[in-house]
Amino acid sequence: xxxxxxxxxxxxxxxxxxxxxxxxxxxxxxxxxxxxxxxxxxxxxxxxxxxxxxxxxxxxxxxxxxxxxxxxxxxxxxxxxxxxxxxxxxxxxxxxxxxxxxxxxxxxxxxxxxxxxxxxxxxxxxxxxxxxxxxxxxxxxxxxxxxxxxxxxxxxxxxxxxxxxxxxxxxxxxxxxxxxxxxxxxxxxxx
Numbered sequence: 283x284x285x286x287x288x289x290x291x292x293x294x295x296x297x298x299x300x301x302x303x304x305x306x307x308x309x310x311x312x313x314x315x316x317x318x319x320x321x322x323x324x325x326x327x328x329x330x331x332x333x334x335x336x337x338x339x340x341x342x343x344x345x346x347x348x349x350x351x352x353x354x355x356x357x358x359x360x361x362x363x364x365x366x367x368x369x370x371x372x373x374x375x376x377x378x379x380x381x382x383x384x385x386x387x388x389x390x391x392x393x394x395x396x397x398x399x400x401x402x403x404x405x406x407x408x409x410x411x412x413x414x415x416x417x418x419x420x421x422x423x424x425x426x427x428x429x430x431x432x433x434x435x436x437x438x439x440x441x442x443x444x445x446x447x448x449x450x451x452x453x454x455x456x457x458x459x460x461x462x463x464x465x466x467x468x469x470x471x472x473x
Contacts (some may be wrong), residue, residue, distance in 0.1 A: 290447070297441065297448050301455065304439050308456055311421055311437045312463040318393045318419065319468070324356035326388055326418075328380045328409055329397030332450050334361035336397045336423065340457055348461045352469035360384070360409070380409030390417030396435075399449040401428035410434035423456065425449030 344357035394413035422435035
């Protein structure tokens with residue numbers, strides 16, 4: 283077990299060294315999210331499994347609070363409503379669970395964030411494609427080469443790893459780095 287733990291830590295450290303190259307993209311996404319809120323837009327997020335947790339994480343940090351006392355920001359995780367998810371999966375297909383919600387809720391100017399560690403989750407790909415078609419800004423948190431989801435993203439944070447665990451660890455870090463300037467803006471701090 284100790285060897286496995288040491289290996290996990292070594293993989294994490296090595297990947298962390300590569301994440302710095304994504305910081306300019308994180309900054310672009312944060313600025314775009316601020317512009318989305320300034321224009322009256324909203325954020326919608328989604329993913330499966332652990333990525334569903336990340337999608338819910340970003341929404342709760344925006345609606346409630348991250349580090350500062352500030353006004354709530356409009357954000358909804360499309361992964362969180364079990365009755366909607368199971369209805370769409372049952373009546374249509376699981377591949378449509380995010381696309382149908384996007385088509386029903388998203389407006390031009392909103393931001394839609396999809397999480398898929400492999401880039402291959404069909405329902406995430408379809409949700410991002412629908413969001414882009416509707417005129418929303420699309421953001422992808424992914425790993426590996428990010429495809430085919432990457433083809434539907436205006437902005438992408440692609441963690442260069444095939445390990446689901448390592449990709450998810452980096453997604454949480456990148457998510458927090460992304461939220462900080464948005465949180466500061468919403469609290470009225472000068473940028």
